[in-house]
Amino acid sequence: MNMRSLKSGANKGLLAAVLFCFAATGAAFAQDLTKEESAALKNYEAAISSADPVAAKKFLEDGGLADKLRLAEPEHAANLVAKAQALTDLEQLLDRTWRAAQDMELSRALSLRIDFNKPLEKVGIGPAPEPLLAWMKKYKKYSDAKTRTVKKAIREFETVFGTAAVAGKVQWNAATIRERNALLSEKAAQTLEQLINYETKTDKAFQDQLKSADIFRYLDPAGRARFERYLNQMATVELAKTRLSVPQEDRIKGQPIEQQMYLLGSLFDNSKNRGAASIERKVDSARASRPGETLSFQNNQLLAGMLQTGVVGEVKGTVAGDKILKFYRSGAKLSVAIESCRGCYAKYEPSTGKIVLDSEMIQQYLRVNNINAETLLKNKTQVAALAKYVSPMFVHEATHQMQHDWAARARIYKPYVQEDEIESASMEALYTTEKMKKDKKFKNLFLKMEKNTTYAQKRIETMNRFNEGSVKFDKTVRQVYYYGIPSFDAASSQILSAISAELERRKAMPAADRTALDQSGAGLNDAMDMTVTELTGSVADIKTDALRKIQDDLLHKAVYTGHYESASDWTGSMLGTVRTSAAPKRGAVPAL
């Protein structure tokens, strides 16, 4: 039961709650709502059940009615709120601008919402996605272009295989978007792997042929990254070939791509003239590390420790950095590790409390700068430069750690949502802006590295977009950068729906079974650590008290939105401060 509402509610609400406790829910509810309110609720329920987004929005805005319902019948309220939130979230998602080529992004966003056991399934949209098209036709009347993009995103059979194809259509139409994407992605990954391992062509015509091949559109983000790297490697080989002698070119001919890059790395090592040195950096950036360039376990441990110290010194004295350091000084643990991030540059791991920096990103930095791990560890200046290079991502991930800590201190369940990434990307961009202005070494490093690595280019582009205006930056982060994760509204809606359905199910359970579940099920601590998917997938195994606690947390939406809005206002106002503050005199750059 929502104790906060009970304490602050009117007598009428208290009466309803007490009556509810005596298992006279229906009667209490009937007494609590006026005749008009009951009629309005009935209309809302009918409209929301038929997936009407206008009614859903209106119900959510009708706070009085929702509050009364919440007090009298929490599960009923949560169920209706979840369906209404899911509909408004779906509408907002589709209302956004979606580029034709963003079908993969939209597909992932829709697959998070349309699947088994999602609130939208209860209003007839899911688990297979085709009812979405009928819903759009009935309620939204989108342009033909947007409808085509949605058809691509849900992997409609005809759109993927053509109108002439028939075989397999029945099975395909029974699958969810997630299942369809998994099949297409697997097929694309197999094709790519074959090319990387056996194909020897690298010419521009071949590159163009691959770029326009439909199959690679279905790669998942990691596969997409590998595909882009493959294209970049081929372009680098073609560029390098212009400076090779015939015997040198013969050495790389007939080799698969990784072998070609490896051989080119040797051929261009320690180039002296400007053109060749530029190609050497491009080759070094795109090729895999040689044995001497990788980090051994011992070196990895040493470097992680040195970087941990380095980034603390690096971020000190900036507004974003000082906010983070204040957080660590308040007792939070800082633990930096170097591991493979599998396609990302860095991540915060709540389960271990570690900030993981991607080992490949670091090894690429070493290759481009002609340093190996041994010489790096002996040179404090080089380690300090590396700390500068990784520091924007450190700020980004430390912000995620702060978000987790905030939720833990408030003792509330916090799903991982787009709003987390907006805050982290804003903090990263705020930090980069200030460092570029105040720290000459930082600026020179990034100006040099942006010529050679997309990591540096992306840090600068994130900074640029943030500086062009925070309102548009918010939209860009949601739509372009972090499309694959749900908004807070979407996550909250999914969880509330799953919990309310489970609590309803438990009402009908024999008392002995319910007691057994509450003794052996997962407790609150375990549930609080679960992701959205884990939580919605395991509600049947979580103790009732834990489910009620999480339900209560999420029903108090303002706690979350207030936190995110406050963070957004802070970074926005700090950008103004950073931009108008004077650059320090030489020597005033924060010491390492």
Added chain:
Amino acid sequence: MIKTILILSLAGGAFAGDKSAPKAAGAGYTRFNMENNYFNCEIPKTWELKRDKQAEAKSKIYEIELLGPRVGKAPVMIYAAYYAKDNRDFKTYSDFIERNAKDAIGRTETPTRKYTPVKKSALNRKKAFRFEREVKEFLHPESDSEEFVLVKEKFYVLPAKEGFHVLHYYAPKSVFAKHLRVFNKLASTFKGL
């Protein structure tokens, strides 16, 4: 909750926020009036119109987004906006120009961007500033993917008595010229406060 108004297939229909049109719009276009007369202009009937009224109230940036045909990897878009005096992002129109006509560290040419100089001009007899930029926009900044699209953007910034207006055209470079006439039509019919 974000309130988004999406109006499609605008043929002949009245807008939310519309007031009586000052004059008839040209063929294929209809006139849009922003609340409080912040601005009005002719917009293409077949393009999607988007607004986020809640964000507008909070940021004091009153903006419409017009989505045109999608070409290749990016859409063609036009934004028309009134930035109120106390808006969230920019102190003055000069601040807007400073932050949009150069990159964040003041460059006009970088490995990922290229800007034209800002030129003083007039738009419908009002003082205006115009500039363009090309941006290598990464589609996956969160991963090590190198996929990007080259976009070209054009801006008009018009000082107002209080605040300022911005007209912003965004398109893949390959089709920038093709749809520029739509932006020009909107700009030529634009009237601010």
